[in-house]
Amino acid sequence: MPVSLTCPSCGNVINQMTRSPQMLVCPACNSTHLLNSGRLEDVGKSAILTDFPSIFELHHTFRHKDWKFTPVGRVRYDYGDGWWDEWFVRSDNGKESWVSVDEGEIAIEALVQKGVKVPSFDELKVGGSLIINRIKMKVIEKNSCTMVGAEGELPFKIAPNETYNYVDLLGPKRLSFTIEYQNDAIDCYKGVWIDPFDITRA
Ligand SMILES: [Zn+2]
Structure with a gap:
């Protein structure tokens, strides 16, 4: 229901x-509201995100090869030199994942549910490598970002202007791995970079 x-x-x-x-x-x-025990708590106005044309749109269904998904939320992060969007998407079977869009580069990622041990933000260096589950990946970016706007609904709490640190890694076969460090919480997202031309409106 x-x-x-x-x-x-x-x-x-x-x-x-x-x-x-x-x-x-x-x-x-x-x-922007945080949802606490069924009640909405206002934490500030969100920036309007529809000023720029985007490949995706909330509540429309898209397809990547055999996978059909519908964006239900979006959050935009500013990393100093620009911004990128994280689309929270729902598959037909109810599975939830993320589609990240950064200047036309698109990655499909999902939260790694099982605890993965990763080094601290300070320990990782751009150009260095990291082995996770026997897969060797290279650190390609290390930065902090600020939440500048959101729309729809999201599975975590972040208020406008909140910041966190992140590290992007690249593995074999266009494997993408992101580590987010927010206060004491560390979240890992694993996925793959895809060809934007393989995305169609369903
Ligand atoms: Zn309202």
């Missing part, structure tokens, strides 16, 4: 699309 929530800022009814969102942006007033 879809859950309906009422925006505390403007009274708009927001229909929840995913199993356990932790953050929702009201499409009517752009207020």
Whole structure:
């Protein structure tokens, strides 16, 4: 059963699309809300993200080869020299993953659920390598980023202007691996870089 929530800022009814969102942006007033025990808590206005043309759009279905997915949320991070978007997407079977879009480069990633031990942010150096589950990967980027806007619903809590550190790694066969360091939490995302021309509207 879809859950309906009422925006505390403007009274708009927001229909929840995913199993356990932790953050929702009201499409009517752009207020960003954290979801705490079924209640929405306003944490600030989100930037308007639709100013620039994008390959994806919320609540439309897209296809990459045999995989059909629908974006239900998006978060934009500024890394100083530009920004990239992380699209939170839902497959037909309910599986949730991420599609990252950075200046036309696209990676499909999913949260690594099992605890992976990774070095601290300070220990990793660009150009260095790291072996995770016997796969050797190279550190290609190390930076910090700021959340500048969001839309739809997201499975974690991040308020506008919050920052975190991240390390991007590249493995064989265009394997992508990202480590996010936010306060004491470390999240790893594993995926693959794909050819943007393989994406079509379903
Ligand atoms: Zn609202």
